[in-house]
Amino acid sequence: MIEKQSKVxxxxxxxxxxxxxxxxxxxxxxxxxxxxxxxxRVLKVSKGFAICEREM
Incomplete structure (x- = not known):
């Protein structure tokens, strides 16, 4: 299950x-x-960062 967002x-x-x-x-x-x-998994890209969801 995908639970947490992360910036890359x-x-x-x-x-x-x-x-x-x-x-x-x-x-x-x-x-x-x-x-x-x-x-x-990439959700969106903003200001040089990829906002991602990651599996826990």
Missing amino acids: LLPAWCWKDAKSTDEAKKNELKYINPKRYPGY
């Missing part, structure tokens, strides 16, 4: 080199992947 600081490369918002979203999801952040 995104690296600058996620949006710095992106040519569109779709490419930025793809980079953000590439960064927050199951190997690096197991159990995390």
Whole structure:
């Protein structure tokens, strides 16, 4: 069950080199992947942070 929210600081490369918002979203999801952040699911991105839910 998903219970807790967490903020993950995104690296600058996620949006710095992106040519569109779709490419930025793809980079953000590439960064927050199951190997690096197991159990995390991105809810939204705001001001350089990904707001995620994580399984407990």
